[in-house]
Amino acid sequence: MNRLSPRVVFVVSHLTPTLGLERVVLNLLDHLSRDLDLRVIVIGGTAADADLAPCPVEVLGAPLRGMARLATPLRLFRVRRNLRRACVVYVGAWAAVPGLLVAPKSSRRIVWEHSLISENVRRTRSLRLLKTAARLVYRRASRIIAVSNPLRDDLRQVGLPAITVPNPLQYPLPVQALEPEGREAFRLCAVGSLTSVKNQALLVRALSQLPSAYTLDLVGDGPKRQALIVLCKELGLGQRVRFHGHQSHAATLEIMAKSAVLLHAATGETFGLVFAEAALLGVPVVAVRNRLSEEWVETGRVRGVTVRAEPSDIAGAVTRLETLPGPASKLDEVTWLKEYRLDAVAARWRSELAAWSEDGGK
Template identity: 35%
Template structure:
């Protein structure tokens, strides 16, 4: 059983898409998988998505179910009623996990130690996988470290999607992550064709401060000032988009930069099909799955020295 706060709500949905790839691959290998995930804006119940049974559990009023799926959990918690909704989510996930174990599940695979890892009932065989944002909390917050230590101590196995994250778990929660348990999330390679080039640079990211897309824009501006035109396509959306669009206008490079908006995971190969280069400026990334996707399409990747797990790619 997968226990998570992020899993696609419909075909082509972006949040937790890599978990859907993993779940579908396990199902094809004969492993029975059920996914427990939060309801979204009142849309709960049980349904099958790409051969995987997904059970969405209610945890608040429809208006209050805003914690998951939007990549803004911390800001959602600061909103009125946010902590109450988090408590409801914790109780709903724990109750559902207990019901699934009573119904015959063999183990809980909790993706992200918070909130899923925290919600695992005691004395249940558990695998915890850290993906990035949850491991970063261990570096920033003393409270997070205190909460995390018993969660990791109870887990039968802890995995991380990169060596960088494994180090963060070891230093922040005191749990050694065996090198054999460092596993990036899988990528479905069937739809990736080799790039033909000619389209310039591409950034594929949620537009948040941590992704530092502004650095890619500054790069285009610098090259333009030197007489070199490098078109840049920014694929993704998020809270930083307006600021980034203003930066483009301020630097006078509007003709070189295109904001493509968010696209479904299945459309990413098409975005890479003509790219000459991927710019990956994020700081402290958990793994950087899209960088691996770019390399599979023959697109070279430029990352930063402090990029975190992307350096494993």
């Protein structure tokens, strides 16, 4: 096999559960492994993590959560000799911050940044701490790759010279889009981990202001699940809210495809994969207004509206969606899709990784 570069090592915090970010990483690895010498280091995982990637995987130990993440630098220090002269891609801040602290100087170090968007940093203490550390240690990286322009801009504002390479989209999707008459007219859905940042409580309150025919599917799990269940009981929503927990990608897309509207209340997003999938499925979106939702919705990539983070605004937008014009063009004519397709994104990554061999790893 023709190898285009020396060994490339992706360092990830985990690969399971396989949610949006993990799926993006695995899809990219699958494409790059066709002609690159790849290896994956999982900082904290299980045997299931080792079986997912299309290349050798080394799991450094059991999963790390909360304060246990303080063990991350020690785990990576123990394998740093294996990273000499390699091109090392640190996936996300939880891998990049500790990884750069102990990275060998002879390696080329790329940060693949997914999380430090300012809207979420302001609301989350752990992200504030990570960004403070990133402002210092990211300067040790040879390249910083952000997954969206707003995230790139945030990094540049603190003096970090990031570039944008978008996440790759899986296309065609494993689920077919339905015609509008094939969707359930009053079925709403939301996809994402049940956290304060994703803000599903706002959607539950919005549902309480809609006629009783409307229902809401929550796909995902997380620390806010019990609080959301209690809120549903307080608002008397009964069976109108369905908690699905973590679902496979195909099962998640099935729920989305059958829904009349995708709701999204996150305070901030770094890429907005769910917006892209809604666009590919032809499902309209009502989203809380932030830089990423505006980039997807108000530029016409996905049909829908952005609104203030108020239950009444979300409920009102749901009832008015039918007055919106349909998509401007057929899917195969949508120009924005080209730059997000896996082969296009993988080509940009190959270019970045090839630069390592040209500069000798400096």
